[in-house]
Amino acid sequence: MSMKAEIISVGDELTSGQRLDTNSQIISRRLGDLGIRVGHHTTVGDDLADNVSAFRIAASRCDIVIISGGLGPTADDLTREAMAEAFGQPLEFRPEAMAHIENLFKSRNRSMPERNRVQAMFPQTSRIIPNPHGTAPGVDLEVLVKDSLNMDHPSRLFALPGVPAEMIQMLSQTVEPRLIEELGLGHQRCFFHSVKLFGLGESDVEQVIPDLISRDRIPRVGITVSKATITLRIAALATCEDEFQSLIEPTLAQIRQAFGEVIFAEGDLELQDVIHDILDQKHLTLSIVEVGSGCWVGQMLSEGLEPNKPGGLKHLAWQPHLPASATAMDGNSPSLADLALESKQLNRTDYAMAVGVYPPSSSFPRESSLPSTELQVAIVGPANRATLKTKSVSGHPELFYQRLAKTALDLLRKELLDG
Template sequence: MQAEIISIGTELTTGAKLDTNSQWLSLELAEIGISVIAHTTIADDLDEMVATLRTAAERSEIVLITGGLGPTLDDLTREAMAKFGNVPLVQHEPSLEHVKAMFAKRNRPMPERNLIQAMFPEGSEPLPNPRGTAPGIWMPYQRQDGEISHVAAMPGVPSEMKQMFRQQVLPRLDGSGQVIRRARINLFGVGESQAEEILGDLTARGRDPDVGITVHEATITLRITAMASSVDECRAKIEKTRETILNRMGTLVFGVEDEELEHALVRLLRLRRASLSTAESGTGGLLAHRLTGVAGFETCYMGGVVVPTNTAKRELVSVDPMLIRQYGAISQEVALAIAKGCRQRFGTNFALAVTEWPEFDPDDPLGQVPASFVALAGPNVAKVEKVQHFGDPAIAKSRTAKVAMNLLRLQLIEG
């Protein structure tokens, strides 16, 4: 059994709003072993909605729709379903009473336009909506091959949609007798192509469980998807693949699921009973922001300073102006001096420093690729890493902050 999800609304196709319903529904369907083959987003256009509905229902047993059930003229889902099924819209008295009761409960008169929310394609079944005025719709559809597909329309408001799905739609779905479970492993310090090369056959098409690779701001996430007849069997498949990934990727792996580098770093610092301070120029306090967002950071992160100017470097972390004149503010020598001065200022075991970098245009083929430096100072350790700034300038701060945190993470693991 397979499903498709259709999101309705011009506010989605124009980018004014983000569709989060489709992701949530896909995860819910996976819990009962129903694979989703397509997400489609359509503007409030009746003909396009009908055509998309017909295509989806002809190839998938389940079609879930969100949005377009409101009372306004651009809410066309019920009309599209009626036209798609070649049936008229008919009034459903219990639904009409529900809509009236919702307005009465709020001490508001019901506009005549809201009567449309009690109209349903003939032969369909209303799905009660205890949280709002828009009932959902459950509608069977006979395909050209004689098989029956089912179309469920739900409100676009996430809180209403989720309750309706769990209470009204989910009990109507048989599932496939299979379950799907997922897991994520996060890595840093290697490119996507190199990661795939190290993983080898793990990312081969058709492998069970499937291993996919996604990249976000230089963090690589390996997504493991397993399908089996039981949850325990899925977990066993995932665990075996997880062990193989850990063996092949080694210290490139820093966490699982929603864990970020700052979570891994704070965990290691607390484990080693070590303290950290930061001094940032180019990242403008992003390191401090991320570290202080981790529960328990107070036991290991002692604070930080932002040093975007030479004066700040001199006054806040005691960098010798002669050093800056000799090597330049963007240099490994100054980066290390900032880290050492920061460590001394806060009295911490370790300090991380980030220099600034010049502005750059990634679309200029003749432009020089700029660089910055991150430095680590600690007991018997002084390390500097050069960061080349290529690609999207919007992620330069995030990527550089991650390089700095990863430098200390590896030191704590290997040192």
């Protein structure tokens, strides 16, 4: 059974929302590389009682606890004191830690404030985690506590500074080697594989593969949604990439069979990246016309576009390239096909897509979900024959235009693959 970890971030600046907690993300990924499953992220303010409670709870339910923040010299830096109180260990002075702090101030031609002596205080049975570039050494403490069943439960706590550069260095140079050498970790790591879908809702996806997303299943399959894209994230412990691929292949086969062309990519690719790759592989060029305002499709396709690459977008045709009659067009006009053909001929591309009028944001209702809107696109390929496609689109106002643009891109993706 793999070890379970909790990450605790300390600081009023985090609980108040003034600063984003990036340390937890970094630590989670690094622990995953060692095969350690992170079960909890906790954020706590600069309050002694809250810190003591958080540390005790974490130690009772996790094998490893990594704390970031609260090791500075000021009165609101309470991590050392909270660790001592939580586990009944008095703080003691460590001369070797004090010597490092004093030498650091001397090397910077500064006098050390008396308050910095507190950074040389450690819970009695703890070990020092050296901090080569800062005045806040870390704390490595092993404790034996009672779990939820009142059974003895060993836990290892590591407290690191909140400064990201110092935290990362101490994690790499001391914490990870100790976990590997003393706990025998690192033989396996957690690998991930993502499958991207567009065109279904989260609940629809869950209904199709209920058995695959069972929490006790190996490999685990999680569902996340971001900007109208569904990601199925497959996770498993393995010693190497080849072992991981062998382990997840049956799961991948089930997902591919269940969703077919709804899957637009595997890995980190987005819809616009897939369009770029198809154009590049087939040495095709493309022009886009979007009637009305916004140009969301063009903006998405322009992201990360390499200039002068073979294939890809030759031109994004907007208002300067529209015929005079286009100013009165709406998305349901049959002349949308003519507009796509004219764009293809004008820009001398292999393909062209004309996207119908988007509804103005001023027409959005106040409620959280918009009524269904018909999006129409016309796609013209090498044979100069237009294909008209219509799709109903709805969603939250903040994501509506992105959903419209992604719907158009997905229709284009399927047309390019069939062409």
